[in-house]
Amino acid sequence: MSLPDSFEELIGLLGHFPGVGEKTARRMVFFMLSSDRSWVDALAHSIGELRERVASCEVCGAIATGPLCGTCSDRTRDRTQICVVETQEDCVAMEQSGVFGGVYHVLGGRCSPLEDEEVPSESLERLRMRIRENGTAEVILALNPRIEGDMTAYVVQEALAGMAVKITRLSYGLPVGGSIGYADRVTLHIALESRREMEVDKEEGR
Amino acid sequence: MSLPDSFEELIGLLGHFPGVGEKTARRMVFFMLSSDRSWVDALAHSIGELRERVASCEVCGAIATGPLCGTCSDRTRDRTQICVVETQEDCVAMEQSGVFGGVYHVLGGRCSPLEDEEVPSESLERLRMRIRENGTAEVILALNPRIEGDMTAYVVQEALAGMAVKITRLSYGLPVGGSIGYADRVTLHIALESRREMEVDKEEGR
Numbered sequence: 001m002s003l004p005d006s007f008e009e010l011i012g013l014l015g016h017f018p019g020v021g022e023k024t025a026r027r028m029v030f031f032m033l034s035s036d037r038s039w040v041d042a043l044a045h046s047i048g049e050l051r052e053r054v055a056s057c058e059v060c061g062a063i064a065t066g067p068l069c070g071t072c073s074d075r076t077r078d079r080t081q082i083c084v085v086e087t088q089e090d091c092v093a094m095e096q097s098g099v100f101g102g103v104y105h106v107l108g109g110r111c112s113p114l115e116d117e118e119v120p121s122e123s124l125e126r127l128r129m130r131i132r133e134n135g136t137a138e139v140i141l142a143l144n145p146r147i148e149g150d151m152t153a154y155v156v157q158e159a160l161a162g163m164a165v166k167i168t169r170l171s172y173g174l175p176v177g178g179s180i181g182y183a184d185r186v187t188l189h190i191a192l193e194s195r196r197e198m199e200v201d202k203e204e205g206r
Numbered sequence: 207m208s209l210p211d212s213f214e215e216l217i218g219l220l221g222h223f224p225g226v227g228e229k230t231a232r233r234m235v236f237f238m239l240s241s242d243r244s245w246v247d248a249l250a251h252s253i254g255e256l257r258e259r260v261a262s263c264e265v266c267g268a269i270a271t272g273p274l275c276g277t278c279s280d281r282t283r284d285r286t287q288i289c290v291v292e293t294q295e296d297c298v299a300m301e302q303s304g305v306f307g308g309v310y311h312v313l314g315g316r317c318s319p320l321e322d323e324e325v326p327s328e329s330l331e332r333l334r335m336r337i338r339e340n341g342t343a344e345v346i347l348a349l350n351p352r353i354e355g356d357m358t359a360y361v362v363q364e365a366l367a368g369m370a371v372k373i374t375r376l377s378y379g380l381p382v383g384g385s386i387g388y389a390d391r392v393t394l395h396i397a398l399e400s401r402r403e404m405e406v407d408k409e410e411g412r
């Protein structure tokens with residue numbers, strides 16, 4: 001007995017998810033076969049519509065349903081603070097912690113010479129423009145506590161050199177070697193509360 | 207910032223899969239957002255079509271694309287041996303081990319008084335009918351090596367009492383406490399090769 005083609009095809013498609021192997025994918029397919037039909041239909045529909053319904057915010061790059069994301073269209077958010085994150089996912093993790101009242105800036109990339117990645121220069125240019133236009137007082141770097149995050153922080157700091165803005169960074173309350181997307185709310189809260197000002201430029205200026 | 211509704215909805219839907227929590231579901235959604243669009247569309251389409259394309263075999267209950275599954279429509283399979291499994295998933299695991307040349311019978315349930323489950327009586331009746339019609343020589347019970355599997359084996363054995371058929375069971379080469387769906391091919395092979403005949407009825411008859 002060979003499995004139906006549509007069955008094998010779906011196993012292959014599900015296997016693209018990180019951490020999902022052939023056996024896990026097969027379990028998922030059998031789970032769908034034995035589950036309530038309305039759930040399966042809703043799942044298929046929701047996945048199919050995802051790209052149509054979800055876009056990127058024109059201002060900060062976070063996920064949005066219209067031209068602006070929820071944060072950027074919320075007039076009560078404090079525009080003097082911009083929290084810089086690497087990905088849309090990190091932005092959601094920060095936001096769900098509920099401890100930040102400012103706005104975001106999604107870099108959309110990180111500095112990693114080993115993997116030949118760099119921070120998109122248009123994103124840095126857009127950040128400079130936002131700081132100038134809004135009179136931003138503080139840029140908070142919420143970057144992953146890894147070597148790539150350190151390098152990315154340095155790149156952002158370089159890009160903002162000479163601007164009248166304070167640059168801070170989340171403290172290493174985050175578990176070193178971890179990832180912002182997996183951090184719990186309490187850890188994110190501690191990390192935000194104990195953020196420290198970056199002082200490299202000041203020392204160089206002495 | 208609240209997440210777009212379609213985003214939250216999809217996280218909720220994905221969270222129905224066993225072993226998938228909110229964070230895993232969120233990672234999956236972000237993975238879909240950053241992935242090749244054709245893959246996401248194919249995934250949505252494949253999930254949506256699954257129920258239409260996959261059915262149950264009228265004879266043995268295994269997954270099929272037509273009225274009969276691949277095994278039952280294969281004339282070269284040995285009809286003197288019927289392998290009894292609990293679920294369609296177990297049937298696939300057995301079949302993919304490639305060591306069995308007979309046909310299957312999917313019970314579609316197991317005996318578990320604690321969880322108020324029992325083996326569907328129509329499935330047992332259908333098994334009796336198949337044995338009579340095909341002149342089956344051997345029924346091989348490929349049931350999970352757990353207490354529920356033992357009870358299910360007993361129920362099947364009772365249902366076939368008095369029929370001129372040998373009843374065997376996969377040996378405990380399977381790791382005790384495990385599950386057929388997760389067993390590797392080698393273990394399944396050993397378990398099939400060292401299957402033993404059930405002797406309760408013979409002893410009672412003495």
